[in-house]
Amino acid sequence: MKKTTGVVLAAIILLVSAIFFTWQNEKEVTAFTYRGILFEGFNPEKHKPTPELARGVEMEQVMITPVEMKTLMGIVDLLEKENLLYLMEIPGRFVLVNCPYSFADKPQMTVYIDREKINTDYSVADDWQNKLSKFTPSLAFSDGQVHLQGVPQLPNLLRIIIHEVGHLIEYKVLGFSWQGEFIGNDLNRDFVGISWDEENNWRDREKILLRLETIREYEELVEFLTWFAGNSSFFSVYSSTGMTEDFAESFVFYYLKTHFDYALQFFYGGELRLADLTVPTRGREKKIGFIAGVMQDPGLIDLIKKGR
Secondary structure, three states, rough: OHHHHHHHHHHHHHHHHHHHHHHHHOOOOOOOOOOOEEEEEEOOOOOOOOOOHHOOOOOOOOOEOOOOHHHHHHHHHHHHHOOOHHHHOOHHHEEEEOOOOOOOEEEEEEEEHHHHHHHOEEEHHHHHHHHHHOOOOOOOHHHHEEEEEEOOEEEHHHHHHHHHHHHHHHOOOOOOOOOOOOOHHHHHHHHOOEEEEEEEOEOOOOHHHHHHHOOOOHHHHHHHHHHHHHHOOOOOHHHHOHHHOOOOOOOHHOOOOOOOOEEEEEEEOOEEEEOOOOOOOOOHHHHHHHHHHHHHHOOOHHOOOOOO
């Protein structure tokens, strides 16, 4: 009888423990730490993002849901698997906000993530295609004629996080002004000189956005993307919107290329037209080499942490 009672009691304890564990993991939280990386929900009493960078932030408390926690932990695991966890150690914290965009608060060394972007179904290729469609308003991308596909398929949240960390590197290491004005030095001039023309007020040498604005037919887009794949120094059309975005996008594709062997395929009318829109052209190779040189400095991460 005592033995039976003991078994029942043990079963009850296990059941209660399981229920408590499930309850704990189904709760919304204000913050959590995973593998040493701190994620916080925005709190207007605690978080004071730099005003010039945070005009779109809704000043309301954000609670992190279990689904968001799981998704963010998945990104951490993905980076750790590739020995890239150090990238997430560069910001002091990641803060989830209700905001139309994610951004790096460079003066505060904090990354603010638009919580709508915490979605693993939306891929790097989806984001590339979405931005391409915005720069070619004459084309109806919704008809399915044009399709981009990443190999392997990677979540855009991964790109967002690496992109925003790239902005912190661009600010802390390359000495870019966070207020938008380009202040040249020996290091950052080596990078911006690849794609930007100093003698023409630092304009994009390739005139990417002007080229896209003139496109009216799909065949013109195919012609542009064929040229882009084989000749451009940019990794995305979005890169051409400014020097800092160029660096952040190059930073992303440096890691996607070197650690994930990433390729961005272009399909037109259901047929594969280009196996990779981001093949290593001369300009892209220069950018990858530049970023490799910066990031392979053994004391870089510790230096950034001390300066936070």
